[in-house]
Amino acid sequence: MLPSPQRPVLDLKSSSGKTKRFVFVLLENFTMLSFAAAVDCLRLANRMSGQELYTWYAVAEGGGLVQSSTGIGIQTDGDLEELHRDDTVVLCGGASVQDATTKKLLNWLRRETRKGVVAGGLCTAAYSLAKAGLLDGKKATIHWENQDSFSEEFEDVELTKSVFAIDGNRMTTAGGTSSIDLFLQIIATDHGEDLASSVADQQIYSSIRTDQDTQRLSVPTRIGVRHPKLSQVIQMMEANIEEPISPSILAKDVSMSTRQLERLFRRYLNRSPKRYYMELRLQKARNLLMQTDMSVINVALACGFASPSHFSKCYRSHYETTPYRERGAHASRLSV
Template identity: 30%
Template sequence: MSQRVEKQSPIEVVVVVLPESSIMSLASVLDPMRAANRVAGRQVFRWRLLSGDGEATMLTCGIPIDVEGRFAPPLGGDLLLVIGGFNLHKHAGKRFLAMLQECARHFDIVAGIESGCWLLGRSGLLNGRKATAHWEELEDFSQTFPALTVIGDRFVTDGKYWTSGGASPTFDMMLHLITERLGPALALDVASIFVYDQMHSATDVQPFVSLGRIEARDPELAGAIRLMERTLERPLTVAALARRLSISRRKLELLFARGLSISPAAYYLRLRLQVAHRLVRDSAIPIRDIALRCGFDSLSAFSRAYSREYQSSPLKMRSVTRGETSLRAEVAHGRKGDSLPGSDAG
């Protein structure tokens, strides 16, 4: 996508936010636009916030977000962003997908944020294109949509269809949009407002662990963590990790002790369990499959390790989590009138 001449009229944006979405994903969409308006000294972005049913949307943090109306034709503009979270099957059925297919025709760019990429996939809009999803869901996303080329980049732009793998990549995606539509100087000013000093490109790979300044301060430690990420399903011994990294086992142990105050073996196990914990809570993947995906040879070994870490068995944790989800839905239904003010486009 080549850089365009700055538009004098505002960039028209429609943001569709579904229940059980992340407040960070919503903020990563809205705040860069708000900041761009502030830096430019005029309204370079103008947006509307919509929901599937026109009612206030309850986010995962328990905050209800007021909207201007229901997502339905006729709609058009420069940018359509669809933000999805948990339990999409409850919040976006066939009718929503039909509206998405119709409305997408009338926007220059259509973007799926976090689970919003699944909605673009289910609607058929991404067929034959490249796309991404959150790193936890990449494998399932690829298997569900074999007509797509799924890659693990932070965000992907393929023609008019964009997908983002999480809240931070969405912020990068919005900076990319500002760069393309309004110029790199304005994008840098927006990033500076948020003290965001590491602008990522679309092709940066999504990490399991956000290392921040560790990569610059201690690249050997960062390299060890990245190797652990790549070998979750088939964990290496500490000695094998050291050999792959071309350092001694003693040096590897010192790197982790100095940088993270933990042994490499303990960190490796914790990393595997953290990934498993997210899958137990946030997916319907069978527990046995989660165990194998996170490098445990048996269900019993996984259950023991998980229980030590989280004081609950995987099955009990999943049961409790589903109960909390149902409770949040009940609370959202009962508090439709108790909502926050709408978006500030100025």
């Protein structure tokens, strides 16, 4: 059976005997797993029900063959087409979603969604929906690697860390297997939880998640250490990147001395609290440099550095290159 927590209400058209059509828009370098997982749910729903409950098509800007992030190409069924009001359009994003989000795609999205079409984004495709203004004032999610850059660029979107998010006629996933969770939700809404459970069983998918489940592992699982105070401090660090908290205040907030906190980090993570915090800030900075067009100065400020020179010095020490060279090298790799 599917999990008991209350499911979000989907503003989707119930098929009520009518076949529902999904139009998947494949963006260049889309994540194969997210796309394949979604389509397989629809295929199995048809198979397990013995009816054609769903049909699906794959389209792309210009049509033709679209390369996935695996290097394997998918032959699409055609160019961006005019949609029917009852269609559900699902964008499939990947590593280079910014480059794949063209003016033609955005104009098409805005025009078609004015009809009331349900629109979704898998993996990083929430970026495309947000760029088109379709997520303003709505709850959404995106792969955890893109959360920092997304929140900087789209302040009007209520970004969550859940595996998928549904708000009215907009739906987004964090990528990977979260497509399965979203599409099981759709099937359960359209045709009942028994059918959704049958589809999950066919996929050997036993840990079905809801929109209340977060996409990243818990801090103890990620760092391989189950120490409540250490986890609490790291959570505070991750939540305060732009305005870092001093080690003395962090220690005080978990009822420890600064020296005790220092020993705790040395014992479990082999580095000082200050060093660990710096690495978190630099990792966010690297994400922003590669995923946004923010100036290096603004990236530095967003990551708690008072000056570009200090930021550049710390960045070079950790990554053995400067922020400017890092961005230039990344741009060169994308243009190849």
